[in-house]
Amino acid sequence: MEIKAKQLDSVNASAHIKIPSQELKNEVQNLAKKASKTLKIDGFRPGHVPVAVILKRYEKQLQNDAEQNLLKNALNNALKELKKDSKELVGEPYFEKFDKKDEEIDIEFILSFKPDLKLDDYEKYIPQYSEPKATKKEMDEKRKELLKTHASLEPIKGKRALKEGDFAKFDFEGFIDGKSFEGGKANDYVLEIGSKQFIPGFEEGMIGLKIGEEKDLNLSFPKEYPAQHLAGKEVVFKVKLHEIEELKIPELNEELLKKILPNEKEPNAELLEEKIEEQIKNEKLLKLVDEELKAKFADALIENYNFDLPKGIVEQETDMQFRSAWQNFSEEEKKELSQNREKAKEKRDSFKEEAQKSVKLTFIIDGLAKLRKIDINDQELIQAIYFEAYRNGINPKEHFENYKRQGALPAVKMALIEQKLFNDIFFFSKTNKKGEK
Known part of the structure; x- marks a missing residue:
């Protein structure tokens, strides 16, 4: 040899x-x-x-x-x-x-081989931003939302009609072409009118009904409705209203403050306002990080740290990006690329620059995560994948096994480390709050 x-x-x-x-x-x-x-x-x-x-x-x-x-x-x-x-x-x-x-x-x-990176000066590339503020209107709305979670439902007095914000108890049954369908019927169903839980027009159509009244709602399932056999179909829902309840929002008192702030020794209205303000600021900062700061920071890191990239990793990333893009090519373009090796290589190589940036950022993030002692353990990885499955109505165990079979667990873990790293930098690093941009 x-x-x-x-x-x-x-x-x-x-x-x-x-x-x-x-x-x-x-x-x-x-x-x-x-x-x-x-x-x-x-x-x-x-x-x-x-x-x-x-x-x-x-x-x-x-x-x-x-x-x-x-x-x-x-x-x-x-x-x-x-x-x-x-x-x-x-x-x-x-x-x-x-x-x-x-x-x-x-x-x-x-x-x-793995690059040896020196990232000790990374903080100077953290973008400057103005610390988010909470407006009076936002504070009022957040306080109302909080009190709403401790509200109670009470039957209405008198014979007024159903309005937005009420909770209706009713029976319904749906018919397509005169025939009822599976999942389209329920008795004593409770629904907040205006919550948009039902298809467009359903909740709006119930407004004005009085207890004991019945009504036919002539509607259509949205074309993008998840159940394909119902998507775009015209439907008639027969509804009968049994009860109307109002949401009674409680007054803020000492007893309620203890429930809202159970871990505080001396809960009071002023402390609650501070907590609400902090929550609003954090929500705004999280949105700012996701929509603006993260991309700016990543671009600055890519631009200012220069090092040799592992060619094998870059080529693999280029292949992956090319394969991912393939499904969006026109049939004509797919045919041409399949028959012309030169053009296929040229098209594939057009993804190399983005692949290099992606690989470069991955190594930088990995280095910063080690520097800041950020990691994702196996339990956190499983929880994240299971949560994704629950959110999309997928069997969580099967979803995890699919990732495992595809060899995608390292990529999922790296994405979670990236998210945790950026949140750690922007939420807990004192150096990043530098005033006005």
């Missing part, structure tokens, strides 16, 4: 390997001899299966295993020549050439 390895830059090295065909044959023969001592084949005593039988029956598998063994040896020898440890590798070797000839296998691949 002939090996030539050389360092290309601080994180990439190339290896040129030539494996003589005789060496490959010898390895196949060695594997066949070992297998003959352990394999059980009908008609032969255990441990006495002729090598020729093994070679004939398992030729393809033995060939693949032999190649893998020789490649592994070649990789280890290349690392020795480069004076590198396998623990320093990132990603899989990126093969630029794998040419099988009669006399030899000619291989060229790139080995990539």
Whole structure:
């Protein structure tokens, strides 16, 4: 086996390997001899299966295993020549050439190693921003929302009609083309009118009804309705109102303050206002981080930190972005790219610049996370995936297994670390509150 390895830059090295065909044959023969001592084949005593039988029956598998063994040896020898440890590798070797000839296998691949980053001065790239403020209107609305969670429902007095904000108890049944459908019927259902829980027009159509009255609501399911067999269909809902309840929002008193602020020794209205103000500010800051600051910070990091990128990782990211974009190409473009290798390569390479930025940011985020001791443990990862599943009405265990099968768990973990890192920087770093932008 002939090996030539050389360092290309601080994180990439190339290896040129030539494996003589005789060496490959010898390895196949060695594997066949070992297998003959352990394999059980009908008609032969255990441990006495002729090598020729093994070679004939398992030729393809033995060939693949032999190649893998020789490649592994070649990789280890290349690392020795480069004076590198396998623990320093990132990603899989990126093969630029794998040419099988009669006399030899000619291989060229790139080995990539983790960049050594110095990020101690990262704080100077945190974008400046004005600390969010809470307006009186926002404070009033948030206080009302809070009191609403402690409100009680009381039946209305008199015979007034149903209005927005009321809670209605009613029966309903839906009909499409005169036939009822599964899931379209309920008795004594309680609904807040104006909550938009039902399809457009349903809650609005009930406004004005009085207790005991019935009404037919002629509506249509939205075209984007999740249940495809109902999407866009015209429907008639027959409703009968049984009861109307009003939400009675309580007055803020000492007893209620104790419920709202259970962990405070001396709960009072002033402290509640401080908590409400802090919550509003944090919500605004979170929105500002997600919509503006995170992107600005990421762009500044990418622009100001320059280092060699692992070529194998960049190529893998380029491939992934190209595959992701493929589904959005027109059928005409897909056909052209499938038939023209040059154009396909040109199109694929057009994603490389974005791939480089993505890989660069990933290493920076990984470095900053270690610097700030940010991590996501297995339990947090599982909880995040399960929460995503619950939110989308998917079986959480199956959702987790799908991520696992696709090898996507590391990417999910990195996304969670990124989110946790940026929140830590913007919410807890004193250096980022620098006044007006």
